[in-house]
Amino acid sequence: MSADLLTVLIVLALGVFFGTVIGLFIGYLAQQQEQDWQAMTDRQKLVNAALVIGCSILCIAGLAWYAFR
Secondary structure (H helix, E strand, O other): OOOOHHHHHHHHHHHHHHHHHHHHHHHHHOOOOOOOHHHOOHHHHHHHHHHHHHHHHHHHHHHHHHHHO
């Protein structure tokens, strides 16, 4: 397992990007989003942030497993 800096950065960037897209899409399907960030309740903000962070971590882990196995 040899990882150069470019590969690590690509895995991180793609993982964060796809994790954000998936997390926001799940939040949209769960009706946890409003048109404006200020219109959202604290719970909705927390749920959306948790979805984005969780999905990003899962995407980074999956891409890293695939790239560095």
